[in-house]
Amino acid sequence: GEDVEQSLFLSVREGDSSVINCTYTDSSSTYLYWYKQEPGAGLQLLTYIFSNMDMKQDQRLTVLLNKKDKHLSLRIADTQTGDSAIYFCAETPSSGGYNKLIFGAGTRLAVHP
Amino acid sequence: DVKVTQSSRYLVKRTGEKVFLECVQDMDHENMFWYRQDPGLGLRLIYFSYDVKMKEKGDIPEGYSVSREKKERFSLILESASTNQTSMYLCASSEGGSSGNTIYFGEGSWLTVV
Numbered sequence: 017g018e019d020v021e022q023s024l025f026l027s028v029r030e031g032d033s034s035v036i037n038c039t040y041t042d043s044s045s046t047y048l049y050w051y052k053q054e055p056g057a058g059l060q061l062l063t064y065i066f067s068n069m070d071m072k073q074d075q076r077l078t079v080l081l082n083k084k085d086k087h088l089s090l091r092i093a094d095t096q097t098g099d100s101a102i103y104f105c106a107e108t109p110s111s112g113g114y115n116k117l118i119f120g121a122g123t124r125l126a127v128h129p
Numbered sequence: 130d131v132k133v134t135q136s137s138r139y140l141v142k143r144t145g146e147k148v149f150l151e152c153v154q155d156m157d158h159e160n161m162f163w164y165r166q167d168p169g170l171g172l173r174l175i176y177f178s179y180d181v182k183m184k185e186k187g188d189i190p191e192g193y194s195v196s197r198e199k200k201e202r203f204s205l206i207l208e209s210a211s212t213n214q215t216s217m218y219l220c221a222s223s224e225g226g227s228s229g230n231t232i233y234f235g236e237g238s239w240l241t242v243v
Binding site for chain 1: 133162164169170171172173174177187219221231232233234235236237
């Protein structure tokens, strides 16, 4: 079945780069997403990558996709305290349709001075 | 801006009560979803709807039902609340069709069942 896995915690120093990793099982996934959830809030779409791409950059965010290993990563350059949040990786399974997403458990990013 | 509004942010209900969670979106989206979020488990899909009066079960539909009488409104119903339904509930919507359309989330409803 479909599954998305990510580590639960990451702690980084302010100004350093953060790399959040994710693995997924459905090799036919068409889109892979990164969502951010700040405390007490809903999920905000950060970025997404189409499965025929291997990299996407958007300001401080870089998404890398390794289809062979089914590995997705999100790199945040110059991490700030405002980046502290839970980051969810999600895929659209090939059997889904209707935009259903399969989410990972979320990685809690803590940024310290 | 797309807005998905969940009417109740925090609720406390007693075991056995009937609970309604309401969600409204203002972008004329065809698809609407209800997820529940639990620590360490991420988001799990309860039900989704791709059109008025249409619904499909997600991964964890047991103990829940839904209603979509109007396109903009999608309600989640707990017929008889139980303590294991204490959770954060997230509503979402997207344009119709298959994958690739951005899914927009509401702010979430924290439900505590005592």
